[in-house]
Amino acid sequence: MRIEDMTTEEFARAMKSDPLVFLPLGATEGHGPHLPLSTDSLQPEWLCEALADRFDGLVAPLLSYGQHSSTRNMAGTLSLRAETLKMAVIDILESLERHGARKVVVVSGHAGMVHLAAVKGACEEFVRKTDASVMVLTDYDIAYKFPIEKDPEYPDGHGGLIETSRILAIKPELVKTKRERAKFIDPHFMITKDPERFYPQGFVGDAAKATANLGNEINEFIFKRMVELIEKNFEA
Amino acid sequence: MRIEDMTTEEFARAMKSDPLVFLPLGATEGHGPHLPLSTDSLQPEWLCEALADRFDGLVAPLLSYGQHSSTRNMAGTLSLRAETLKMAVIDILESLERHGARKVVVVSGHAGMVHLAAVKGACEEFVRKTDASVMVLTDYDIAYKFPIEKDPEYPDGHGGLIETSRILAIKPELVKTKRERAKFIDPHFMITKDPERFYPQGFVGDAAKATANLGNEINEFIFKRMVELIEKNFEA
Amino acid sequence: MRIEDMTTEEFARAMKSDPLVFLPLGATEGHGPHLPLSTDSLQPEWLCEALADRFDGLVAPLLSYGQHSSTRNMAGTLSLRAETLKMAVIDILESLERHGARKVVVVSGHAGMVHLAAVKGACEEFVRKTDASVMVLTDYDIAYKFPIEKDPEYPDGHGGLIETSRILAIKPELVKTKRERAKFIDPHFMITKDPERFYPQGFVGDAAKATANLGNEINEFIFKRMVELIEKNFEA
Amino acid sequence: MRIEDMTTEEFARAMKSDPLVFLPLGATEGHGPHLPLSTDSLQPEWLCEALADRFDGLVAPLLSYGQHSSTRNMAGTLSLRAETLKMAVIDILESLERHGARKVVVVSGHAGMVHLAAVKGACEEFVRKTDASVMVLTDYDIAYKFPIEKDPEYPDGHGGLIETSRILAIKPELVKTKRERAKFIDPHFMITKDPERFYPQGFVGDAAKATANLGNEINEFIFKRMVELIEKNFEA
């Protein structure tokens, strides 16, 4: 199911049934003092594996690096240029297509705009040149629709309640027990050399309220919505 | 005030007061059967000129072309690659900075994600290399906060109530009198060769309700919010 | 007739008659103390509109930026890299072709060699990939054949007699009344960091002699020659 | 120790001691019917983790994709362009350097010439721009010096005795029990569309003789040599 664990022959055999191929796009990015740098890798990888299980699909190897704008100076954020990321996604999609993939679901854990646009731009170029079908989203397109109680003082965001809960559900040993709450300072559309100053604590939201239970609920919510979407998109 | 109308000496003189320089980014894009292809050029140009008036700033020449994903096959949409747009914005910013500009406000009329990411990515690269201050946004970051009555059946969007009203206020002679209402079909995150099919009428929202009065109110709302933001961002 | 003023449907309808599409390439460039920075935009835009009128053609939106070598340090010259310009022209031509354009006339107001080569190189790449016919020139390919009296002491050039006269005919309100004459210093093929020193007054020729009448004659001369060329090139 | 498992603060703290940072470059590539597609990822990741343990260093996240020439048509080989790989390595190195890394060891599991040149070229460009020290090699630069008995009929290579033994030592559950031996057909320097025909069985060497014991010996041999080299290179 994980392409990296298969031999070339196993992969060739699996491709004969025209399976869904899931491509998890991760990142290495500061997520506050309580979450690991791999936060944006763990989530899409978990989701892709769950979906591949459900649909008898394959999971391509995780791309561990993404593009980062506002967090790029936070210690540990390792960022590709947007151009590099776009080229890498095109190359991976073209490789999959050369081996017969015709249905690909790209899931990005990181949801930065420049990052997502590179990924989406890659998918657009790929789709124009092939007959493959591509679905592309960040799991946060769905996660932020989960009905958590709105905290007017600590609106949720990067490394906040939802994200911390999800990692507590996926890989609790990497989450620190000391978890605080933090606010975002609105940059008012300014582009600066030091955008990390808009994240004084490095994350946004009330991570103190995060629980593994809530994380499981959110993960389940995302999973179910993805199942519905995939059925609509690829089985019609 | 419009850079293109000045001589080189007038421009040099004007730069001595360290003025705000406004860069309007336009587009040539299908906006339904009632709006001109220049819809996304008219709005930022109007806004930049109003703001330059207010702040004694300068307006750089309009860039008439942007990047388009979902509307690229609509007749009349003329699209740059994201790479081209990013390079052009970098080149223009670097030219302005070479001549002394230190405070630049980039306003994009088009709000597509890949387009905006190219613009934002350009500003980020520029800011890292210079000491100039850059503010970048689409006027729709503000326009969509204007409190119009929500129409649950016809949610507003591309070429809809707000956009049509604004063009009625700015350049009514280019708006057709027959104006309808239209729905968007959710693409469910699919990337396709023919994304225009998600816009069966080429626009989204209830354009029939649009009026110049409403357009003036929205334009005023955007203008005022921009004035506040610019005062905060550049006068602190 | 101006693509930007049309709706998507009007554009689609107009394309059915296989019209000539005119693409005016402008620039923002210092042209001496008497001419506006838009000098090289005003001329091709005027010409393209006149020709579109004559041939029932369409005019694509002006590209307001070009590439500048010798004038790049003059206040107000906003320059794209040659690579950016070439990519932009390719993108615009490919967009036009995607919507059915098969006969394109590209008119560049700026006549710098590196600029023109970027434009010509773009057209060459485009032509090799499509069946469209492309004519490309600067209006100065024709303008400099207009029989003005040679002034041995003040040979005409950038911002000089011909160019000033043409702008006096097209947009007199942007031309200063104080107009002088200026010489060019031969750079003897040297490439320097400060090429503007070869234009001590920022322009070349006897602008003092310029008149709107002469400008009208020259514009007419260019227009007529263009009509002949277009008839030969596209109606054979 | 693994950067991806650390929080931003843990990473920042760790960087204060000026640690060695190990960057494992993996690949997804056909390695015959008995080895997993991740063969070239497992080896450098194992080595980097062992070395980081030994030197109190850090391990950057694995890059799971490389560039492939001769195996690119084998089912499951997912290949980046050389340009993409080079850009990605530059981006990762620059990110590490921005956060204070001054001693980097890049270990590539894949040893294809075009792949390695992209990696080496990236390191060269990086080194010219910074004061960081970079060591770059493939573990096969050392592995092929391990004194295995030469089999004149089945010379060892891609997916052969050494590689299979090493994976048996690192991750035996991914190695098939049926293991054969295979020959390489010399391409005589021809570049072809179907270079996989020079690997009729998809690998080269006598995989049948591979044992976990031998793999442990080879891994130990590589580890010890790396320890020596690193001590010489970074502790002088």
Add this chain to the structure above:
Amino acid sequence: MRIEDMTTEEFARAMKSDPLVFLPLGATEGHGPHLPLSTDSLQPEWLCEALADRFDGLVAPLLSYGQHSSTRNMAGTLSLRAETLKMAVIDILESLERHGARKVVVVSGHAGMVHLAAVKGACEEFVRKTDASVMVLTDYDIAYKFPIEKDPEYPDGHGGLIETSRILAIKPELVKTKRERAKFIDPHFMITKDPERFYPQGFVGDAAKATANLGNEINEFIFKRMVELIEKNFEA
């Protein structure tokens, strides 16, 4: 004197006197039925060697390939993209500068506009980044000022009277004895897939009149003018 013939130490020694370095840019291009494909290489190489002799300068190795637009489909024309040529010229200039060259004269044998713009654009980028002085021209900037008798019916051009005479003077054994005269068909600014049709015989002018004597005179004329220009440009 020819860099390629020197050892590294001889080159290092020669650079100590801050010599002029001449870079001949050649081409491989169809020049009619009577001239060799190397015509545009022979001329700048001859000129650079003569000038290096005169000024105790050095000659860099010939770049044998250029960019070709109108002749690219003529048998034997081997053309680089403009981008490749520009990058190559930048790389060579930067290499020379790294080794101490501060005065460079670039002479291009080929005079196509896109080719020359690539060369000039390369020199401009180089000059902005260094303190080296660069002179760049094609020998035809001077050759076409040689006062040959104007033949109104057969105006001179590519492979014509001047060029044939010069090759007769430089390398007569490569010039065919059967030499004709040919006309150019004006392309009227059209860009076409088959631009060679504007050269029905593959060259332009009255090659039948060419003589080695005339070639020697023209070469001498170019040489003398170059000597004057170099003295003015570099000895002031």
Add this chain to the structure above:
Amino acid sequence: MRIEDMTTEEFARAMKSDPLVFLPLGATEGHGPHLPLSTDSLQPEWLCEALADRFDGLVAPLLSYGQHSSTRNMAGTLSLRAETLKMAVIDILESLERHGARKVVVVSGHAGMVHLAAVKGACEEFVRKTDASVMVLTDYDIAYKFPIEKDPEYPDGHGGLIETSRILAIKPELVKTKRERAKFIDPHFMITKDPERFYPQGFVGDAAKATANLGNEINEFIFKRMVELIEKNFEA
């Protein structure tokens, strides 16, 4: 036989017999105090001409510049970026193919890994797009198989016994009579700003033992092996 010496018609005629086309890739690189900077140009040019003679093939013009890593700071080494070299080789191959070449042998005199990978990468991209057959190698792939007596103290390499002997055979007037022996310092996989320090004398091996006789033997050895390979590769 040498393409540069032919007219366009001679070339066209020659192409009709579907000849082998040899492309010699040279370099301008420091080769110790006794060898000329053109050492890596002289060898492939000699070989290509000998092979073209033998097979009635054609020789394309020498590309005099290559990519250099470890010797790039040695006086006289003129280096292209790997990207430039790759693009140039693609452009030349595509030009040859456009004129009908279907069998190309690329011989690189320089054997640096990044250089060769650029050349090989170019050939791979070319081969995927055409039906041409391409053989690519450095003559040192064969030369280092010539059975010279191993000198354990002075192992042979860059500018050493083999290379010096070959140049003594090909162009003795460019080889200095004072010839020494030199050792290479192992860089232990470190990438440094000053890689020339690993070549304290600028070359590697016992050049003092070099003779023209040995050079002739080695050249003959390479020639014969090439003849065999070409017969196998292109005549089957």
